Amino acid sequence: MSKYYYDLHIHSCLSPCADDDMTPNNICGMAALKGLNIVALTDHNTCGNCESFLKVAKANGLIGIAGMELTTAEDIHMVCLFEFLQQAKDFSLAVQPYRGIFPNKVEIFGQQMLMDENDNVTGVDENFLPIATSIGLDEAFCLAQKYNALVFPAHIDRTANGIVSILGTIPKTPDFPCIEFNGKEDYQKYLKDFPIIESKSHVFNSDAHNLWSISEAENFIELNDEPYSSDLVRHELFEALRGKLTKGGNT
Numbered sequence: 001m002s003k004y005y006y007d008l009h010i011h012s013c014l015s016p017c018a019d020d021d022m023t024p025n026n027i028c029g030m031a032a033l034k035g036l037n038i039v040a041l042t043d044h045n046t047c048g049n050c051e052s053f054l055k056v057a058k059a060n061g062l063i064g065i066a067g068m069e070l071t072t073a074e075d076i077h078m079v080c081l082f083e084f085l086q087q088a089k090d091f092s093l094a095v096q097p098y099r100g101i102f103p104n105k106v107e108i109f110g111q112q113m114l115m116d117e118n119d120n121v122t123g124v125d126e127n128f129l130p131i132a133t134s135i136g137l138d139e140a141f142c143l144a145q146k147y148n149a150l151v152f153p154a155h156i157d158r159t160a161n162g163i164v165s166i167l168g169t170i171p172k173t174p175d176f177p178c179i180e181f182n183g184k185e186d187y188q189k190y191l192k193d194f195p196i197i198e199s200k201s202h203v204f205n206s207d208a209h210n211l212w213s214i215s216e217a218e219n220f221i222e223l224n225d226e227p228y229s230s231d232l233v234r235h236e237l238f239e240a241l242r243g244k245l246t247k248g249g250n251t
């Protein structure tokens with residue numbers, strides 16, 4: 001068993017609200033500098049930069065994870081992580097028909113850049129990405145399950161797009177295996193107010209939209225990594241987060 005420091009919710013320059021310098025190389029370079037081991041890319045309603053991100057993560061000695069932050073029809077943010085890149089790509093295609101058609105206004109919202117592993121711009125997404133999809137929470141959860149995603153409600157401790165602020169509770173269904181907190185300040189309060197959380201895994205992620213917000217090496221999970229391979233560690237992470245996370249913590 002070894003400790004792995006993680007940040008499983010980071011946006012690249014494909015998300016309009018993220019800084020333009022959130023390139024695959026800058027994100028991974030910063031994550032490595034901060035001492036992180038496992039990082040996930042979770043742009044709004046797309047996995048368009050995941051392939052290059054995974055290549056760059058590997059080159060920086062990091063374990064990269066392909067992901068997406070999906071906006072449900074209720075405006076709830078839901079993080080979907082994939083053990084395999086192809087699952088993420090297929091899910092991204094599956095979500096596309098549900099995305100609203102609303103041209104991105106670059107001067108207001110920012111650019112939505114696709115990049116290769118050398119941070120070259122290979123294209124842009126013309127439609128504003130973060131807008132709510134037409135998939136309701138339950139349907140979105142089921143759709144993500146079809147692609148074997150690990151799904152958790154994002155930043156439940158925030159008012160904007162958090163499941164608690166929108167629904168007033170954490171519903172019994174969908175049965176999320178994991179819950180994401182953005183900060184630690186109200187953690188105990190949420191545990192007390194919503195006992196359902198107790199039975200789930202808990203992760204603390206940055207939701208970074210700029211380089212300095214990427215987590216420091218403070219949140220970790222202990223994983224079986226013998227005989228070591230990055231594929232094994234990634235697999236064990238998914239297994240751990242699908243069960244009850246009792247082996248992790250924060251320093």
Ligand SMILES: [Zn+2]
Pocket residue numbers: 069077154155161207
């Ligand atoms: Zn969010």
Ligand SMILES: [Zn+2]
Pocket residue numbers: 009011069154207
């Ligand atoms: Zn986010």
